[in-house]
Every structure is written in C-alpha cells, then in structure tokens.
Amino acid sequence: MKVHELKTIPPYFGMVVAGRKHFEFRKNDRDFRIGDIILLKEYYEGVYSGEWDFVEITEIVQGRTLGIPEGYVIMEIRRVRFILSP
DSSP: OOEEEEEEHHHHHHHHHHTOOOOEEEOOOOOOOOOOEEEEEETTTEEEEEEEEEEEEEEEEGGGTTTOTTTEEEEEEEEEEOOOOO
C-alpha cells in the first residue's frame, strides 16, 4: 500500500468531502493500485487552502477499449478516517 498526495481543485474536493464524488480520473504516473490511500489536498491558483482528506482506492478501470486514454485510469474511491494515537 502506498500513500499518494494529490492536488485537487475546490469544486471536486468539496464533492468528495460531501460524499457526492466517488471517483478520480487521473494520469497513472504513480502506479496507482487498489488499496492505496490518496491524500487529497485542496489547491487553487498555486495555493493550498489547508483543507485535506484521505480516500482509499477501491477499484481501478483502465483501457483504451473502454474509451479511457492510454496512461490514464478511473479510480473508484471512498473516504477513510484514521485514528492517530500518540
């Protein structure tokens, strides 16, 4: 399992946090795998807002026969919560 840190613009970040967006379409330049965690960081015009959230990749779809461009993936995601202990 890897943790990937990705910039996300406010409209899409807000939809993930609200539970209305359950997928990410991204260039697969990080070797995304099912079970990996993505740290989404809200980012706009060169500035991080300080808002962030974790999601887990639960499914990956790729392939030109499905109309997905070469080198890109659609990832099904779900929000996850971590309990940090000292």
